Structure formats: structure tokens, C-alpha cells
Amino acid sequence: MTEPFNLAQLTKEMVVHQLKNLADPARISAEVVRGTLIARLKGPNVTDESIHETVREVCKGAVAGMLLMECPLPRGCAKVLLAARSFAKSVGRDRDAINLAALKGLSDIRRFVDTKTIGDIKEALEVTRSGTGAEFLHLCGNPEPYQSHPGYVPPKV
Numbered sequence: 001m002t003e004p005f006n007l008a009q010l011t012k013e014m015v016v017h018q019l020k021n022l023a024d025p026a027r028i029s030a031e032v033v034r035g036t037l038i039a040r041l042k043g044p045n046v047t048d049e050s051i052h053e054t055v056r057e058v059c060k061g062a063v064a065g066m067l068l069m070e071c072p073l074p075r076g077c078a079k080v081l082l083a084a085r086s087f088a089k090s091v092g093r094d095r096d097a098i099n100l101a102a103l104k105g106l107s108d109i110r111r112f113v114d115t116k117t118i119g120d121i122k123e124a125l126e127v128t129r130s131g132t133g134a135e136f137l138h139l140c141g142n143p144e145p146y147q148s149h150p151g152y153v154p155p156k157v
Contacts, residue, residue, distance in 0.1 A: 007057035008061035033083040037054065051093060061105075067109065081099070084102035103135050
């Protein structure tokens with residue numbers, strides 16, 4: 001039996017590697033996300049379920065990498081969301097479904113940051129597309145099994 005491929009970990013490592021000495025880490029993070037999605041999901045026999053799971057995991061890894069490298073998370077999350085939507089458009093997939101999967105991945109950041117940062121990310125996402133900020137906030141407040149440690153509640157500061 002083969003071990004499942006950990007896209008979140010791989011994406012995190014690629015983002016960290018690319019961000020070490022760059023002036024615009026948000027742009028690079030987005031490029032890694034888009035490139036990873038295209039490489040992983042090319043081909044006609046890819047199911048909607050596998051696309052959704054892959055987008056979620058790649059975005060989860062990207063936001064973890066940006067956090068590790070102390071990148072500006074609001075701008076980075078907005079760029080990652082736009083990259084996922086760009087991927088959807090380039091392969092002719094439902095951008096709303098991809099948008100939701102990306103937000104699910106990005107919402108995993110909730111366990112690492114304070115409520116002010118969540119609010120800042122919400123605002124940056126809202127600017128990219130109306131309604132995405134509120135959806136992100138909703139996902140952060142409703143832990144799901146796909147999130148790392150869904151029962152974790154960050155300490156109140």
C-alpha cells in the first residue's frame with residue numbers, strides 16, 4: 001500500500017523555499033499555488049471531488065508556508081485566492097466551487113493567528129471578491145474535519 005501524497009506539506013515546503021529572499025512573497029506564493037494546481041490537476045479524467053480536495057490542501061499548505069516565513073497574510077491570502085480562481089478559469093472549472101475549496105484551505109490559518117489577523121484577512125479577501133471575506137470568517141468559526149485539529153480553539157488574547 002502506498003502512503004498518501006501530502007499536498008499541504010509539499011506546498012508549504014515549496015512556498016517556504018521560494019519566499020526566503022523575495023521582495024513580493026504574496027505573488028510568489030500565488031504562483032506556487034497556481035503552478036501546483038495545474039501540475040497536479042491536468043488531464044481530462046480529474047473528478048470534481050479530487051479538484052476540490054487538491055485546491056483545499058494546496059491553499060492550506062500555502063498559507064502555512066506564508067505564516068512560517070512571516071509574510072503579510074492578508075495580502076498573501078488574497079493573492080492565493082486569486083491564483084486558485086485563475087486556475088479554475090484556465091481549466092474551465094467552476095470558479096465558485098474552486099473559490100470555496102480555496103477558502104476552506106485558507107481558513108486552516110485560524111488556529112495560528114489572533115482574531116485581528118483573521119479580520120484583516122477577511123477584509124483583504126472581501127476586496128478580491130464580494131462575499132469571500134464573510135465566507136472565510138464563517139469557515140474560520142466552524143471547524144470542519146478537513147482542517148488540522150478542528151477542535152482546537154486558539155487562546156483569547
